[in-house]
Amino acid sequence: MYSDASVTACGAVIEGTNHVARRMFSRSEQETSSTYRELLAIQFALQAFQPLLNNCNVKLFTDSQMAVRITEAGSMKFEYHQLAIGIFSTCLRDSIH
Numbered sequence: 001m002y003s004d005a006s007v008t009a010c011g012a013v014i015e016g017t018n019h020v021a022r023r024m025f026s027r028s029e030q031e032t033s034s035t036y037r038e039l040l041a042i043q044f045a046l047q048a049f050q051p052l053l054n055n056c057n058v059k060l061f062t063d064s065q066m067a068v069r070i071t072e073a074g075s076m077k078f079e080y081h082q083l084a085i086g087i088f089s090t091c092l093r094d095s096i097h
Contacts, residue, residue, distance in 0.1 A: 003045040005037035012045030021048035038064035039083040055095045
């Protein structure tokens with residue numbers, strides 16, 4: 001699965017399928033950092049494809065090395081850490097590995 005974010009929107013795709021999801025960011029989301037938007041994109045991808053991902057092993061690709069690090073280890077920045085916890089919680093709840 002791939003996710004990506006720009007200033008105005010984010011999207012995700014499951015490789016080898018026709019499954020594509022995208023959404024526009026709100027004005028307040030557009031004013032956040034690129035790292036925050038990339039974390040939002042990861043969270044959105046997991047939520048958008050949740051019915052397809054239950055009890056699956058998933059490899060997610062993003063172009064943000066910082067977002068990867070934050071999802072693996074958390075962050076000292078509260079807003080980043082909250083998103084990382086949300087991503088972890090989604091995976092735990094839905095048995096996404």
